[in-house]
Amino acid sequence: MTPNPIRVADNNLWPFRLADGGVLLIDAGWEPEGNLYAWGGIEAQAEALGFAAARDVRVVVVTHEHIDHAGLAARWAREGARIVGARAAMGALAAGLEGLRAQRHERAAELARQGAPAEVVAGLLGTRTTQQRWEPCPLDAIGAAEESGPWALADGRTLRLVLAPGHTPGNLVAAVEGPDGLDLCSGDTLLPTTIPTPGLHFPHALEGDATRWPSLPPFLRSVAALRALPLTRVLPGHGEVVDNPARLFAQFEAHHARRGRRVRAALAAAQTATAFEVTRAVFPRLPTVRIGQAMTETIGHLDVLAEVGAARAEAIDDSPRVMWRWCGTA
């Protein structure tokens, strides 16, 4: 049987009935851009699926610390649900919108350091409205995924959480295993119609520490580990159920192999360059509005090269800029 999600805008919330009563929900959902009726929509959909959102949902697992997956965590907690997230996500869940603002600020500053022109940085800072809501979730309502589960489900299957850092530092997925196969609630780790972004992450931004967490190297390792599982279906955080998981893995890997080769070739040709210059070399005609996103992926692939010793990020005297130096063999 194809499982039915609760939908909030284009986010999927996946409900599972627990063997000892109640419901476990994968992802909290959110209130998209000032939509205060999202909770009512969740209640109505839950009712259609045969349970009461506020009364029956005992556990809400947050796949990662992004507003569209975690925005309603505090609301669920107030209704009596236990919130579960990876330890690395807990700070962001407890900070809510303030944490998102700090990330956004650091991201813009990082793109400037990595050579983005002022109009690219200004465009990034100006794209969001102040309408977003993300209520901080009390820390004592959150349990660490590392110490939670597995859960026995009413249909005899077992749900367990698997840390999968990459899309964010506190990213996880849920594996649901039964006699008929293994389903993966993938959050944004694998998506049916797009390649998920590695992002630019500053896990300690709120404490005033702007150290960036290199995300693509762990992201590639997490996806490689998931590929080794005998998956039957993927239940993604956005979009439809995928019955052929091998296709998602193949697309993900082909995309990053191709992008990685181009970034490598561009830096090897330049010898030293900013991440912006590498991005421009790889995508000479990319419109300005898409440069920030493309730079994020370029930086990810430069991080991959740095990890194997083929590239090095260097500070320049008297400049906040970061230069990347090629130190590999052609």
Ligand SMILES: [Zn+2]
């Ligand atoms: Zn998402």
